[in-house]
Amino acid sequence: MPDTAAKAQARTLPDAQTILSVRHWTDKLFSFRCTRPRSLRFRSGEFVMLGLLDERGKPLLRAYSIASPNWDDELEFYSIKVPDGPLTSKLQHVRPGDEIILRPKPVGTLVHDALLPGKRLWFLSTGTGIAPFASLVRDPETYEKYEQVILMHTCREKAELDYGRELVENLRDDPLIGEMVEGKLFYYPTTTREPSERMGRVTDNLTSGKVFEDLGLEGPMNPARDRAMVCGSLAFNLDVKAILEGWGLREGANSDPAEYVVEKAFVGEGI
Ligand code: FAD
Ligand code: A2P
Numbered sequence: 001m002p003d004t005a006a007k008a009q010a011r012t013l014p015d016a017q018t019i020l021s022v023r024h025w026t027d028k029l030f031s032f033r034c035t036r037p038r039s040l041r042f043r044s045g046e047f048v049m050l051g052l053l054d055e056r057g058k059p060l061l062r063a064y065s066i067a068s069p070n071w072d073d074e075l076e077f078y079s080i081k082v083p084d085g086p087l088t089s090k091l092q093h094v095r096p097g098d099e100i101i102l103r104p105k106p107v108g109t110l111v112h113d114a115l116l117p118g119k120r121l122w123f124l125s126t127g128t129g130i131a132p133f134a135s136l137v138r139d140p141e142t143y144e145k146y147e148q149v150i151l152m153h154t155c156r157e158k159a160e161l162d163y164g165r166e167l168v169e170n171l172r173d174d175p176l177i178g179e180m181v182e183g184k185l186f187y188y189p190t191t192t193r194e195p196s197e198r199m200g201r202v203t204d205n206l207t208s209g210k211v212f213e214d215l216g217l218e219g220p221m222n223p224a225r226d227r228a229m230v231c232g233s234l235a236f237n238l239d240v241k242a243i244l245e246g247w248g249l250r251e252g253a254n255s256d257p258a259e260y261v262v263e264k265a266f267v268g269e270g271i
Contacts, residue, residue, distance in 0.1 A: 016099045020074060026159045029128070030092055031067065031078045034100060042106035043113065044070050044139040045132045045229070047263075049103040050077070051087050059101050062087045065131035065231075065265075066106065069138035071176070075102070078131040078163055080266070108132070109261045110229045112141055114252045116259060118227035120217070121146040124202050124240055126154050129231035129265035130164050136229070137171060143180040146227070150186040152202050152211065156193040164189060186215050202232075203239045223248040228260040237262050 015037070022032045042048070051061035068076035081092040094100065110132045121142065123133040130153045136142050142149055153164045168187045172178055188211055190198045198214070205211040212219030221228070221244065228249060230240045241251070244260050252258030
């Protein structure tokens, strides 16, 4: 949390936003909601720069996927807590009423515009990589554009899946898109280290055909039917890319839509 002086300074910045609520999911993960700048228009799946003032009063900003959909009056973010992380060692202590800095310039490749029309949309994620998909699974456009939407999320332990699990449960009761989601959204959470109902890496469950079997979907993916969005560590993204390319899907971009898109959930050490 910024000290009193830093908070006072944040208030004078045009990009200051107020924290509305905070939820701690594990000792490494938390989510928070804050006010949305009036000027902020974004496409579900995009990210912004946000942060706090440092000790010298300078903005310390990091990239964050917007986890809330574009129709929401508030903004939601899902964050890691890096023990010695310059930003998150402080950001994890924010409380309702505190101010953060948020630059209202959204960008990113995990957007519908970067994909050609298709029948099935796959969201493939690990860890906090679920954040952009938390936005997209709550966006009616997702269900208008696709017949089936599959959210795969893998973490080491069960508690790390709770944010996504609750999100999907709440979606089914949502007055706005509860009906649209019915029968269309498939959720496939897995753990890799702690035993749970469903286990295994996204990559292994795709290549073995297990996810298709478990969900009763025809596999493997093909470029005529399937579209995918990928968000995880660099190693994860590279491994998933190789699988998708092997099935004939090509990487798209805002300027050149194709069959799949990728974004890093974070920039790893030494990369
Ligand atoms: P940093 O100095 O930024 O990171 C220190 C180290 O911690 C990194 O080298 C890496 O090894 C590890 N690390 C950083 N972020 C993560 C993470 N998310 N998961 C696992 N390990 C990590 N982070 C989020 O928590 N939520 C988001 O929605 C999110 N969206 C991002 C979108 C993009 C496009 C990019 C590039 C990054 C995103 N990040 C997100 C990462 C975020 O920008 C910061 O790295 C993170 O908040 C940690 O900041 P820090 O200053 O505490 O530590
Ligand atoms: P695993 O436990 O088998 O390493 P991390 O915390 O290291 O970022 O990993 C988050 C999740 O992503 C873990 O479940 C981890 O599985 C999985 N994972 C890490 N690297 C890859 C990869 N290259 N391909 C597929 N899954 C991965």
